[in-house]
Amino acid sequence: MSSTSNPTHLIPYDSPSHQRHAAIFGLWVFLVTEILFFGGMIVGYVVYHYEYPEAFREGSRTLNVWAGGAMTAVLLLGSLLIAVAEHLTEEGDRDNSQSWRGTAVWRLAVTACLGVVFLGLEFYEYHELIGEGLFPGSQFARQRFTDLPYSGRAAELFFLMFFCMTGLHAFHMIVGILLVGGIGTAIQRARQPERLGNTLTVIALYWHFVDIVWIFLYPLFYLVR
Amino acid sequence: MTGGLFTLGVIIIGGVDTGWTFYTPYSSTYANTWVILAATGIFINGFSSIATGLNFIVSIHLLRAPGLTWFRLPMFVWTTYATSLIMVLATPVLAVTLGLVAVERIFGGGIFDPAIGGDPLLFQHLFWFYSHPAVYIMILPGMGVVSEIVPCFARKPLFGYGFVAMSGLAIAALGFLVWGHHMFVSGQSIYAGLLFSFLSMLVAIPSAVKVFNWTATLYKGTIFLKTPMLYAMGFIGLFTIGGLTGISLASIGFDMHVHDTYFIVAHFHYIMVGGMVMAFLGGVHFWWPKMTGAIYSEWWGRVSALIVFLGFNLAFFPQFILGYLGNPRRYHAYAEGFQVFHIMSTLGASILGIGYLLPLGYLLWSLKYGRRASRNPWQATGLEWTTPSPPPTHNFGETPTVTGPAYDYPPAHRELVIGEGEPEKN
Ligand SMILES: [Cu+2]
Numbered sequence: 001m002s003s004t005s006n007p008t009h010l011i012p013y014d015s016p017s018h019q020r021h022a023a024i025f026g027l028w029v030f031l032v033t034e035i036l037f038f039g040g041m042i043v044g045y046v047v048y049h050y051e052y053p054e055a056f057r058e059g060s061r062t063l064n065v066w067a068g069g070a071m072t073a074v075l076l077l078g079s080l081l082i083a084v085a086e087h088l089t090e091e092g093d094r095d096n097s098q099s100w101r102g103t104a105v106w107r108l109a110v111t112a113c114l115g116v117v118f119l120g121l122e123f124y125e126y127h128e129l130i131g132e133g134l135f136p137g138s139q140f141a142r143q144r145f146t147d148l149p150y151s152g153r154a155a156e157l158f159f160l161m162f163f164c165m166t167g168l169h170a171f172h173m174i175v176g177i178l179l180v181g182g183i184g185t186a187i188q189r190a191r192q193p194e195r196l197g198n199t200l201t202v203i204a205l206y207w208h209f210v211d212i213v214w215i216f217l218y219p220l221f222y223l224v225r
Numbered sequence: 226m227t228g229g230l231f232t233l234g235v236i237i238i239g240g241v242d243t244g245w246t247f248y249t250p251y252s253s254t255y256a257n258t259w260v261i262l263a264a265t266g267i268f269i270n271g272f273s274s275i276a277t278g279l280n281f282i283v284s285i286h287l288l289r290a291p292g293l294t295w296f297r298l299p300m301f302v303w304t305t306y307a308t309s310l311i312m313v314l315a316t317p318v319l320a321v322t323l324g325l326v327a328v329e330r331i332f333g334g335g336i337f338d339p340a341i342g343g344d345p346l347l348f349q350h351l352f353w354f355y356s357h358p359a360v361y362i363m364i365l366p367g368m369g370v371v372s373e374i375v376p377c378f379a380r381k382p383l384f385g386y387g388f389v390a391m392s393g394l395a396i397a398a399l400g401f402l403v404w405g406h407h408m409f410v411s412g413q414s415i416y417a418g419l420l421f422s423f424l425s426m427l428v429a430i431p432s433a434v435k436v437f438n439w440t441a442t443l444y445k446g447t448i449f450l451k452t453p454m455l456y457a458m459g460f461i462g463l464f465t466i467g468g469l470t471g472i473s474l475a476s477i478g479f480d481m482h483v484h485d486t487y488f489i490v491a492h493f494h495y496i497m498v499g500g501m502v503m504a505f506l507g508g509v510h511f512w513w514p515k516m517t518g519a520i521y522s523e524w525w526g527r528v529s530a531l532i533v534f535l536g537f538n539l540a541f542f543p544q545f546i547l548g549y550l551g552n553p554r555r556y557h558a559y560a561e562g563f564q565v566f567h568i569m570s571t572l573g574a575s576i577l578g579i580g581y582l583l584p585l586g587y588l589l590w591s592l593k594y595g596r597r598a599s600r601n602p603w604q605a606t607g608l609e610w611t612t613p614s615p616p617p618t619h620n621f622g623e624t625p626t627v628t629g630p631a632y633d634y635p636p637a638h639r640e641l642v643i644g645e646g647e648p649e650k651n
Pocket of ligand 1: 356357360403404406407
């Protein structure tokens, strides 16, 4: 089968497009598992929002809508840039030219930086909340919510869900930033960067997914009041 | 491996006192043992399940040989596909649930602790959303194995191929809608209970489709009672008993009566041991010549298949009676009148143990002293039988092309010798 010294695709596949198809399909299946992963938590959120609507309203008021909005904008811009970078790679692959490399790498770098900005904003918000004693646990400032069920501990549930879900999202962001940074560096250095196209597509898909998760988290925690 | 190290390590350093279900708030608030470490192990194993399922799904979609259309796939591939769907869809939910238990233990706060506003039932729902389908993860591959063995040793095509394939997917799909039958006495809404009861009974339909199709395959077949076939026949009978008692358990009234008794234990073991383990042993004996290139002793194989079947029934059938009479599970002591059944059960378990040890002996023996297997000792269809035994690392030197349906068994001839070790001349 692939006896050439420089094969364009790995052994079980018939052609490069076959391999590309498999990579993308595999990532989609992976994203389905991620949906269920976050889905389990969203079920938890829905249950407690339904049981303690007051507590969730109070909890949401302590969050900064504008900061959350800015974070959303930052993420969406990053998604746009990575989509453009991926498009450039595909075109470069078709034209067999190398000119796309610089522009693609530049866009990937900005995307990764925007991810870092997002995390900066998010961790700043965490810092503020923890400073106000709103991190769940024995330190939780439940005296602020004494008129809520379970002498304020219902509000603790809001923050528990908030930290769990946004924390899990932040973890995915860190992975995403490392991946985007990594693929940018790899494209910069590779002798045949067009062969990283599959990897870039897969990473871009992952990045879009992580953005979409935030598109759900933002209204759940910041906008539903 | 890493996940297994965690969970085994936990058992060695003291175990967990939560029961296997990790029900909250025992596990989240009150347990003083290594819950988080155990959860970490399960979490890591979950990753490997997801990766395995993902690999199978993509491979089955995109890496079939030329000519190997969906409806020419061996049934084992179909059931592996159904199993993989369950693995990728259900496992993440268990992972996130265990994550929440860990968070609750580390940071406090009461996701699942009713004393401070949490909802322990939420844990049960999330847990069984994985753990019911998990049972189908175990049984579906067994059904696939039986679907391979029965046509081969009846020398007939599998009856109703399309129905058998689709019933596997139907079992996988329905499996996601029945988790509430583990919670009939948990205080969930009675209407939810009714719905779950009805949906659980629906699972019987695709399961019965399979059983009837295997039986129809046997009809007028030329049946060779070789070791794998003995196990497959055992599977069909025991799975049917397990399945029928499953329908009874799905009806809420009866479930209230036998809830948490030996009846549940017996039902579960008829499916898992009588079903899955029998199918596993059948599969091991069916593919042993292919996997290792060695022929085991047919006489010993048949004897131990018989011992396993008898021992199993003696061990678990009395438990149906015990449970029905009200002997609860998970207690070491029981009322005096129950003793005779417990003695039968213990005796059966010992016989079963012997039946399990024997294959370990003669299979290992065959590796060194057994005759060498030909490419296709059972005269079976299927691509794996066209490779040398054992197959080389690159299974096929040249990608094979499939031209016909699976289980294209020629009209049987009684004098056919199968299971022989002499290498054929190619
Ligand atoms: Cu179940």
